[in-house]
Amino acid sequence: MTVVALLSVAPVTEGSMAGEVAKAVDALEGFDVRYETNPMGTVIEADDVGTVFAAAHAAHEAVDGDRVSTVLKIDDKRTVEGPAGEKVDAVEDHLGRPARGGE
Amino acid sequence: MTVVALLSVAPVTEGSMAGEVAKAVDALEGFDVRYETNPMGTVIEADDVGTVFAAAHAAHEAVDGDRVSTVLKIDDKRTVEGPAGEKVDAVEDHLGRPARGGE
Amino acid sequence: MTVVALLSVAPVTEGSMAGEVAKAVDALEGFDVRYETNPMGTVIEADDVGTVFAAAHAAHEAVDGDRVSTVLKIDDKRTVEGPAGEKVDAVEDHLGRPARGGE
Amino acid sequence: MTVVALLSVAPVTEGSMAGEVAKAVDALEGFDVRYETNPMGTVIEADDVGTVFAAAHAAHEAVDGDRVSTVLKIDDKRTVEGPAGEKVDAVEDHLGRPARGGE
Numbered sequence: 220m221t222v223v224a225l226l227s228v229a230p231v232t233e234g235s236m237a238g239e240v241a242k243a244v245d246a247l248e249g250f251d252v253r254y255e256t257n258p259m260g261t262v263i264e265a266d267d268v269g270t271v272f273a274a275a276h277a278a279h280e281a282v283d284g285d286r287v288s289t290v291l292k293i294d295d296k297r298t299v300e301g302p303a304g305e306k307v308d309a310v311e312d313h314l315g316r317p318a319r320g321g322e
Numbered sequence: 323m324t325v326v327a328l329l330s331v332a333p334v335t336e337g338s339m340a341g342e343v344a345k346a347v348d349a350l351e352g353f354d355v356r357y358e359t360n361p362m363g364t365v366i367e368a369d370d371v372g373t374v375f376a377a378a379h380a381a382h383e384a385v386d387g388d389r390v391s392t393v394l395k396i397d398d399k400r401t402v403e404g405p406a407g408e409k410v411d412a413v414e415d416h417l418g419r420p421a422r423g424g425e
Numbered sequence: 426m427t428v429v430a431l432l433s434v435a436p437v438t439e440g441s442m443a444g445e446v447a448k449a450v451d452a453l454e455g456f457d458v459r460y461e462t463n464p465m466g467t468v469i470e471a472d473d474v475g476t477v478f479a480a481a482h483a484a485h486e487a488v489d490g491d492r493v494s495t496v497l498k499i500d501d502k503r504t505v506e507g508p509a510g511e512k513v514d515a516v517e518d519h520l521g522r523p524a525r526g527g528e
Numbered sequence: 529m530t531v532v533a534l535l536s537v538a539p540v541t542e543g544s545m546a547g548e549v550a551k552a553v554d555a556l557e558g559f560d561v562r563y564e565t566n567p568m569g570t571v572i573e574a575d576d577v578g579t580v581f582a583a584a585h586a587a588h589e590a591v592d593g594d595r596v597s598t599v600l601k602i603d604d605k606r607t608v609e610g611p612a613g614e615k616v617d618a619v620e621d622h623l624g625r626p627a628r629g630g631e
Contacts, residue, residue, distance in 0.1 A: 225328070225362035227395070231540055233594070237409070241416035248423060256413060256421035257358075258406035259328035259365050259395060264424075268485055276478040279499070285542070289499040290599065291481075292330070292362060292393065298491045303361035306340070310359060313344035318359035320351060321367075334437055336491070371588055379581040382602065388439070392602040393496065394584075401594045431534070431568035433601070443615070447622035454629060462619060462627035463564075464571050464612035465534035465601060470630075498536070498568060498599065509567035512546070516565060519550035524565035526557060527573075 223303040224271045224293040227260035230284030239282045246281035250274040253303075260290070264303045268295050326406040327374045327396040330363035333387030342385045349384035353377040356406075363393070367406045371398050429509040430477045430499040433466035436490030445488045452487035456480040459509075466496070470509045474501050532612040533580045533602040536569035539593030548591045555590035559583040562612075569599070573612045577604050 228243040229236050244261060247254045252274050253264040261278075265271045275291045311318050331346040332339050347364060350357045355377050356367040364381075368374045378394045414421050434449040435442050450467060453460045458480050459470040467484075471477050481497045517524050537552040538545050553570060556563045561583050562573040570587075574580050584600045620627050 223361050231542065233540065233542055235412065237412035238416045241413045241421075244413060244421050245417060251424070253424035254422055255360075256410050257360050257365050258326050258367075258409045259397065260362075261421070262360050262362050264361075269482060272478050272482040272485075275497075276475060279474055279478075279501070285502070285504045287499075287501045287503070288597075289497075289501070290395065291495075291497040291499075293485065293493075293495040293497075294362065295485070295493045295495070296491070297493070306361045307359055309338065309340035310344045310347060313341045314348060318344075318347050318364070319357060321354070321356035334439065336437065336439055372585060375581050375585040375588075378600075379578060382577055382581075382604070388605070388607045390602075390604045390606070391494075392600075392604070394598075394600040394602075396588065396596075396598040396600075398588070398596045398598070399594070400596070429567050441618065443618035444622045447619045447627075450619060450627050451623060457630070459630035460628060461566075462616050463566050464532050464573075464615045465569075465603065467627070468567050470567075496601065500568065512567045513565055515544065515546035516550045516553060519547045520554060524550075524553050524570070525563060527560070527562035 221300055222265050222268050222271050222293065222295050224263045224291060225260045226263055226275050226278060227290045228278050228282050229288055230282055231286040231288055232284060239284060242281040243278040246277040247274050249277060262303060268293060324403055325368050325371050325374050325396065325398050327366045327394060328363045329366055329378050329381060330393045331381050331385050332391055333385055334389040334391055335387060342387060345384040346381040349380040350377050352380060365406060371396060427506055428471050428474050428477050428499065428501050430469045430497060431466045432469055432481050432484060433496045434484050434488050435494055436488055437492040437494055438490060445490060448487040449484040452483040453480050455483060468509060474499065530609055531574050531577050531580050531602065531604050533572045533600060534569045535572055535584050535587060536599045537587050537591050538597055539591055540595040540597055541593060548593060551590040552587035555586040556583050558586060571612060577602065
């Protein structure tokens with residue numbers, strides 16, 4: 220899969236957002252994507268950018284709230300095949316260590 | 323740590339960015355932060371937002387290039403303590419499964 | 426119109442991006458949106474979030490390049506009507522002056 | 529000025545954000561920047577990226593709230609001089625019309 224994106228969908232609410240964020244994550248199941256949630260959003264991989272936009276739209280709609288804030292950041296590498304994880308592998312090759320720290 | 327952020331720093335270049343991104347990640351070592359890189363950026367946790375801005379600035383400066391593009395998204399929860407991973411745990415509690423799929 | 430968004434679409438190229446960005450802006454003409462480009466992206470207003478996602482998708486596809494980077498940030502105020510410009514007006518009411526400076 | 533950025537700072541609150549956003553905008557007055565607020569954030573120009581990070585930090589700190597969400601997107605063109613408005617001018621040259629519509 221060649222298109223990688225970061226999707227954050229959240230209701231603007233003073234209470235816990237976790238239940239609504241879970242709905243957004245669950246909506247991704249309806250699409251041909253790989254995804255994994257981190258503390259700042261969900262990384263999505265798909266074969267084409269149309270699938271990414273459709274999945275992001277569905278995730279946005281799945282969240283209830285008077286005001287919903289969404290951020291979608293897409294990296295569309297059109298001439299390269301390969302899983303998103305290779306991007307981290309390449310950085311770690313240069314670092315010579317895992318790309319994490321402070322633990 | 324209570325401030326969580328997503329930082330993406332990249333040179334605008336047609337070649338591989340991995341070596342420059344590695345410099346940005348390595349610059350985080352100089353700060354009291356926890357961090358972990360994913361395919362769309364690096365999640366950073368710190369005790370205060372000033373540390374996040376300082377670390378992001380250093381990461382940006384560490385990247386060489388005629389044009390450098392940076393995105394910093396901060397979630398500053400000022401009244402709650404707890405690791406960033408708890409945000410994912412809370413979503414998974416609502417989902418009743420890991421917050422990833424399509425693998 | 427109640428949904429407001431900021432859309433940035435750009436090819437990752439070392440040359441001038443202006444011609445490709447113009448294609449992305451022009452693609453918005455095919456949708457029922459209001460839009461205005463600023464130095465960091467294009468503010469889009471629409472009556473519903475589906476139109477925003479469709480317009481953003483078309484803008485992304487309109488840009489040629491081996492690698493295209495898109496950022497879409499949506500503020501979906503579902504219970505409030507009113508033009509996006511009112512958001513700036515409200516800030517200026519609090520400031521007691523125009524929300525710009527340094528000129 | 530050569531560094532251009534888009535800064536959005538907002539408290540996560542169900543009420544009006546305009547008063548707090550105004551504090552963030554006002555904090556920019558303490559820095560050597562040009563800025564103008566649009567419905568999705570404030571475009572900031574400065575001579576160096578350190579000023580942008582410092583101004584964004586001050587704007588973030590100026591906002592009161594239990595939870596504050598900030599997005600900072602920086603375009604650091606290191607080898608080109610010129611006002612940010614030239615970016616829009618160049619797009620309009622390609623379009624052959626103003627980069628806005630739907631009004």
